[in-house]
Amino acid sequence: MERNVVMIALFTALIAALGLLPKLTLASGIPITAQSMGFMLAGAILGAKRGALAALLFVVLVAAGLPLLAGGRGGLGVFASPWAGFYYGFPLAAFVTGLVMERWKGGNVGLIAGIAAVIGGIGALYLVAVPYYIIAKPAGLGESLLVVMAPFMPGDLIKAVITGLITGALYKARPSSILSRAGVAA
Template sequence: MERNVVLIALFTALIAALGLVPKLTLASGIPITAQSLGIMLCGTVLGAKRGALAVLLFVVLVAAGLPLLAGGRGGLGVFTTPWAGFYYGFPIAAFVTGLIVEKWNGSNVSVVAGVAAVIGGIGALYLVAVPYYMVMKPAGLGEAVLTAMAPFMPGDLIKAVLAGLITGALYKARPSSVLSRAKAA
């Protein structure tokens, strides 16, 4: 129990720290950061439940006003923008990513984690973020995909590969530390 709490807090801090990595701001005003790599790692390393809890804690801390998002943003106001679908989708993305790693018994953990990060960390996230953008903007599907999805895909795919490689290396070095692969997780 205590170990789970510590790991959830640690991965919440990891997501926050990855928001400090120098960002690239698109013309739309939304920054590209490494925070989504943290979301993916929560799922690939911690598993579905712990990963989602770590990300949910991050979202709650942002809502409470902590400036944990790129550019030092935080507070309830960030949840009213067309981009808030990403924040709402973060815990879902971590959960789906973790669930795939837990259920898929492939022997190559790097590949399993990388594919899970693509399906959960990208696919599930955009299934929430794009429709949310369409409603809040309002915008059609084409505009939403071109504005809220397409510019992020190359970086997201790189982050998914990194999540797979990091998880695989961690599993090779210390298999018991990758809780998503533990039989009694």
């Protein structure tokens, strides 16, 4: 139990720290950061429940006013923007990434983590972010896909690959540290 709490807190801190890396702000106003890779890593390494709890704790801390989002943003106001679907989708993204890791038995852990990051960290995240943007903006599906997804896909795919590489290397060095793979033979 104590280890779980520490790991959840550690990954919440990692997600926050990844928001400190230099950001690139698009014309639409949304920044491209490394933070989404934190949710991918949380799910891939911690598993579904712990990864989702790390992401949820991050979202709660942002809602409480801590300036943890890129550019030092935080507070309830960020949840009123058309981009808030990303914030609501972070826990789901970590959960689905972790679930894929837990359920996909055997195989190359790095490759599985990369695929899990694509399915959860990209697919599940946009499954929340795109409809939220459509409702909050309001916008059509075409505009939403063009504004919410298209500019971020190349970077998100790179983050998924990096997630796979990090998870695979960590598994090779210390298999027991990949909690999503506990009890799974490779």
